[in-house]
Amino acid sequence: MTAWAPTAALGRALVLGGVGLVLGLVAGDPVLVVLAAPFVVLAAVTLAHRPTRTPRLDTRLDHVVLREGVGTTSRLTLTDAEDVEHVTRASARPAHVSVRPDDGQVGGLAEQGAPAVELSPRRWGRRLLGEEKVALHSPWAGFRLGPVVLGGQPVRVLPATTPYDSRSEAPQPLGLVGAHRSRRTGSGTELAGIRPFLAGDRLRRINWRVSLRTGALHVVTTRAEEDTGVLLVVDALADHGISGGVDGPPSSMDLTVRAAAAIAEHHVRSGDRVALRVVGRGREQVGYGAGARHLRRIQDRLATVSVGEVSEPDSGVLQLGVTGGAVVVVLSPVLAEPVGTVAAALTRRGVAVLVVDTLPADVRPAVPQGVDPRVADLAWRMRLLERSVVLDRLAALGCPVVAWRGPGTLDDVMRRLARRSQLPRVVGR
Structure with missing residues (x-):
């Protein structure tokens, strides 16, 4: 209704006022006229304020x-x-x-x-x-x-993020500048050692205590500080569980998206280059970048993730464009075969891969109508057994799997990956 229309109150006032006046005049009873007078006044005042403009x-x-x-x-x-x-x-x-x-x-x-x-x-x-x-x-x-x-x-x-401060090192920092300690020496703040002075060394690096004690010039060497590339792989093939919002129990996609947003915010603030790749219906992706504007792009993509299986889930999943020195963080409930395949393939290639398990502990699948709940429960337990086998195989390959528990979840795992990347490798030829 886009035009003014009389209300039921105006109709009652007109009917009762008119009927009361007519009955009072016909019957000659002034009481009826007195009783009808308020309705007549109300109708007259209302008609006097009849609206003439449409707002x-x-x-x-x-x-x-x-x-x-x-x-x-x-x-x-x-x-x-x-x-x-x-x-x-x-x-x-x-x-x-x-x-x-x-x-x-x-x-x-x-x-x-x-x-x-x-x-x-x-x-x-x-x-x-x-x-x-x-x-x-x-x-x-x-x-x-x-x-x-x-x-x-x-x-x-x-997605809501809980800011956290992690001091864990990146496994393979190969960028130009950042906050991660590199394996090579360079212009940084982390002490690497003291060595004799060579041509080209800066004078401000001279350690006068050691030089006076030994009688020869010695300089302080430091480790370079570099950035690393972090690729976030988000599993959006399915959403397991029922979301209760930010105040209620989370579903698997809630944990996945919020964890990806928190990890991206932490690494962007640390000066790292962060990229996003969504495995799902929408196949959203964001290239490598840094800075507040790039973080906003990642958050916008996470807010518009389309949940659902792709027509050919095996097509293009392994084409993630992983570069040297990148760390791949796979956020998934690990219930889809393509996700386990991509993690295993990248681990075999020597890429630092970390799988973040985002399956809620108490999740239960919805039982379709007409299906026996006992059969559905048995099928879900069998699916969890298959999932545990996949997790064990990933761990055997050297790919750590950690359940998301909020800020600080990745600290210990990232430290272990950083130590492992510094160990010599045996390569078969």
């Missing part, structure tokens, strides 16, 4: 990009609203979105400003916020416009 409605959100658990406000703007006295808003309640007030219905006088509705997405992804119905009333509630259906505004909800 225009518009809604907007304070933010179009949010993080999980962060709220925004939906504001209603009225134009040509001189004839409006009261505003009523009834907001939709989409999945994984909290609304305040809880029922999504607010009302207030137009002269005090249209009432606002607070919205808070509780899960990452694309969300449509601000869908609602708005009803306007003229003075004395004689005329109503609406309810008018207003469409929502698309919002990208970025």
